[in-house]
Amino acid sequence: MNPQSPEHPGIVWLNGSFVPAGEAFVSPLDRGFLYGDGVFETMRAECGRVLYLGDHLERLHRSLAALRIRVSAAAPNWGEVVRELLERAGLRRSVASVRITVTRGAGLSPGLPEASAPTLCITARGYVPPAPSVHAEGFRLHVFRSGFSPPLAGMKTLNYLYFLCARQAALDAGADEALILDPEGRVAETSAGSLLARTDGRWWTPSSPFRLPGITIARVTDLLAARGHNVEARPASLEELVSAQTLWVLNSLMIVMPVRSLGEHRFVHPAHDEAAELARRFIAAGGN
Structure with a gap:
C-alpha cells in the first residue's frame, strides 16, 4: 500500500x-x-x-x-x-x-x-520532520500582541483560532512561530509549543495558568533531570526570556527546535547539537 x-x-x-x-x-x-x-x-x-x-x-x-x-x-x-x-x-x-x-x-x-x-x-x-538545515538555522519568534492566551489554553480544545491567528501574524512578520503572552503580560508558550530556556547554565520554563501542560516539555524535563539538570518552572517576563542564552520550542511532532531570534534579539547559544541529541533520546524513550 x-x-x-x-x-x-x-x-x-x-x-x-x-x-x-x-x-x-x-x-x-x-x-x-x-x-x-x-x-x-x-x-x-x-x-x-x-x-x-x-x-x-x-x-x-x-x-x-x-x-x-x-x-x-x-x-x-x-x-x-x-x-x-x-x-x-x-x-x-x-x-x-x-x-x-x-x-x-x-x-x-x-x-x-x-x-x-x-x-x-x-x-x-x-509527517516530514524539519530538515537538519532548519534546526541549524533555528526558529525566528514573533511576539503576538493582539490579545492574550485564552482562558481554555490549559486544554487542547477545538477552539484553536486564536493560535492560528497568532501563527499567521508571525508568518506575516517574516518569523516562523508566535510567542504568546498571558493576561498578565507574562510569557505563556508559542502558538504550537512549549518553551525551554537556559540562563547562566540553569534550565527553566515559563509557567502560567494560561498555557497547555506540554507532554514533550514534561518528558524532556525528565530526561534532563536524569543527567543532573533540574528545570525550574517560573513566571517570566519578556525581558527575562531574552536574557536567556538558549531558547527552544518543543512539541510532540518536531520535538525540539532551537530558537535563533525573538524579534530583533538574537540568542547567543542556540545549542543545536544538544537539541538534536535530546530529541534522539526522547524518541528512544517514547515507548508504546
Missing part, C-alpha cells in the same frame, strides 16, 4: 469504523463543527510506535472530564485502533502524525449538555 498524502489522509477511523476520508462525514449539527465543542491530541508515530501514547490519552481524558464530555461507552482501545490505522494507511514504516479528535456530538442545547453520542475520530498522515 502506498502511504497516503501528508496533506490528505486516505483513510480515517470514525465512530468505530475505518472509512475512506472522502466518505467520512459528521452531522452539520455536530457541536465540534458549530462551536468547537471538543478536544484533540496530536501525536508522533515512529515506524508504527506512537510516542508517549499513554501521556496523550491521560491529557485527553482530563480535558474531556473538564468539559463534561463522557465517552466511556463509546471509547475504543485507542492504541489498537491507532496501530491498525497506521497499518491500513501504509504508515507503519515511516514517521506519521496521528490525531485523535473527540466532540460532544450533535445537539443545540445551551451550556455543556450530556454527550449522549460523542463523535470520535482518528486520522493519520505522513
Whole structure:
C-alpha cells in the first residue's frame, strides 16, 4: 500500500469504523463543527510506535472530564485502533502524525449538555520532520500582541483560532512561530509549543495558568533531570526570556527546535547539537 498524502489522509477511523476520508462525514449539527465543542491530541508515530501514547490519552481524558464530555461507552482501545490505522494507511514504516479528535456530538442545547453520542475520530498522515538545515538555522519568534492566551489554553480544545491567528501574524512578520503572552503580560508558550530556556547554565520554563501542560516539555524535563539538570518552572517576563542564552520550542511532532531570534534579539547559544541529541533520546524513550 502506498502511504497516503501528508496533506490528505486516505483513510480515517470514525465512530468505530475505518472509512475512506472522502466518505467520512459528521452531522452539520455536530457541536465540534458549530462551536468547537471538543478536544484533540496530536501525536508522533515512529515506524508504527506512537510516542508517549499513554501521556496523550491521560491529557485527553482530563480535558474531556473538564468539559463534561463522557465517552466511556463509546471509547475504543485507542492504541489498537491507532496501530491498525497506521497499518491500513501504509504508515507503519515511516514517521506519521496521528490525531485523535473527540466532540460532544450533535445537539443545540445551551451550556455543556450530556454527550449522549460523542463523535470520535482518528486520522493519520505522513509527517516530514524539519530538515537538519532548519534546526541549524533555528526558529525566528514573533511576539503576538493582539490579545492574550485564552482562558481554555490549559486544554487542547477545538477552539484553536486564536493560535492560528497568532501563527499567521508571525508568518506575516517574516518569523516562523508566535510567542504568546498571558493576561498578565507574562510569557505563556508559542502558538504550537512549549518553551525551554537556559540562563547562566540553569534550565527553566515559563509557567502560567494560561498555557497547555506540554507532554514533550514534561518528558524532556525528565530526561534532563536524569543527567543532573533540574528545570525550574517560573513566571517570566519578556525581558527575562531574552536574557536567556538558549531558547527552544518543543512539541510532540518536531520535538525540539532551537530558537535563533525573538524579534530583533538574537540568542547567543542556540545549542543545536544538544537539541538534536535530546530529541534522539526522547524518541528512544517514547515507548508504546
